[in-house]
Amino acid sequence: MNFNSSESKNISKPPFFDGNNYSHWKAQMTIFIQSLDYNLWDLIVDGPNLPTITDENGEIISKPRNKYNDDDRKIVQLNAKAKHVIICAINSNEFNRVSSCVSAKDM
Numbered sequence: 001m002n003f004n005s006s007e008s009k010n011i012s013k014p015p016f017f018d019g020n021n022y023s024h025w026k027a028q029m030t031i032f033i034q035s036l037d038y039n040l041w042d043l044i045v046d047g048p049n050l051p052t053i054t055d056e057n058g059e060i061i062s063k064p065r066n067k068y069n070d071d072d073r074k075i076v077q078l079n080a081k082a083k084h085v086i087i088c089a090i091n092s093n094e095f096n097r098v099s100s101c102v103s104a105k106d107m
Contacts, residue, residue, distance in 0.1 A: 014089035025089075033085060040082045040104075047105040048079040079104055 015028035034041045051063035051072040063072060082104030087095060098107040 014085050017090045017094060019091055019093060029086075029089060032089075033082070036085065037078075037081075039078060040085065043078050044082050044104045048075055048082075048103050050079065050103065051075060083107060 014032050015025055017025040017029075030041070033044065051068060052060050053063045053067065055061050068076065083101075086098070086104060086107050090098070101107045
């Protein structure tokens with residue numbers, strides 16, 4: 001069997017998006033993320049529901065980090081993990097487009 005090294009994949013690294021053939025990359029990335037942790041995939045699809053609180057004016061705002069409980073930290077950590085996977089899989093042009101996003105879903 002003859003393997004072309006340019007086509008072999010490292011199963012521990014996400015598929016890289018070079019700006020071409022988005023639909024192919026998206027399908028590969030979907031399977032990659034689901035195989036890492038299906039909760040990551042759910043978070044990307046549904047959004048992370050980042051921790052919030054209601055302020056004295058009745059407005060819902062982001063919860064300060066110093067008020068996070070263990071469940072809040074799990075949600076924030078999972079979002080950071082999903083963002084990391086996405087960042088590792090994209091080129092610098094795409095990175096510049098999404099690096100300021102707060103959630104993996106927004107990315």
